[in-house]
Amino acid sequence: MEQPGEWLNRLAANRTPVACTLMARRVDNATSGVTNVATAKRGAKGDTFEIGESHVNERAICQVRYRPTMFSLFRQDLASTLVASGRASLLSGIHVDESSTSVIDGSTDLKNLQDDAKYLERLGADEFEAVKQNRGMWNDPNVRNERPDLVEEAEFEQTASAGKKLWRWIRERIGL
Numbered sequence: 001m002e003q004p005g006e007w008l009n010r011l012a013a014n015r016t017p018v019a020c021t022l023m024a025r026r027v028d029n030a031t032s033g034v035t036n037v038a039t040a041k042r043g044a045k046g047d048t049f050e051i052g053e054s055h056v057n058e059r060a061i062c063q064v065r066y067r068p069t070m071f072s073l074f075r076q077d078l079a080s081t082l083v084a085s086g087r088a089s090l091l092s093g094i095h096v097d098e099s100s101t102s103v104i105d106g107s108t109d110l111k112n113l114q115d116d117a118k119y120l121e122r123l124g125a126d127e128f129e130a131v132k133q134n135r136g137m138w139n140d141p142n143v144r145n146e147r148p149d150l151v152e153e154a155e156f157e158q159t160a161s162a163g164k165k166l167w168r169w170i171r172e173r174i175g176l
Contacts (some may be wrong), residue, residue: 007087021045024061024106084126086136
């Protein structure tokens with residue numbers, strides 16, 4: 001059985017090259033009086049940061065890509081890999097409601113927001129497949145009990161007849 005963090009530790013031990021795209025920052029409300037302490041443009045080469053003194057209680061919301069092998073041409077998304085293998089799960093997306101924190105410095109560009117939404121949809125689909133196939137932590141009954149809605153939907157998709165699926169689809173479309 002794999003220990004928590006073991007896969008990530010192997011990734012670090014192998015000195016796997018990664019690329020990180022900063023999407024936003026999560027700061028404690030007590031320290032969020034200073035906004036725009038760090039400034040960076042999404043996708044810009046050579047991002048520069050000006051860090052103030054309030055950076056101690058901040059967390060980055062970012063997308064991390066890595067090359068699984070030294071000779072890989074394309075980078076893979078770390079979150080997708082972890083979620084698809086059942087090593088991580090989604091709570092409610094990028095902006096989890098925490099009343100004691102705020103998300104700042106996120107992009108307000110419509111294209112970036114649409115891309116972020118598509119990315120979260122892909123992560124959700126990866127998680128759903130992991131649940132259906134009992135991968136990783138989804139093989140544990142305690143974890144499955146924590147997300148009964150997701151587990152029930154996955155089991156319905158696997159076991160329901162075509163007629164039941166069609167009836168559900170019709171009911172959802174007409175609002176029953």
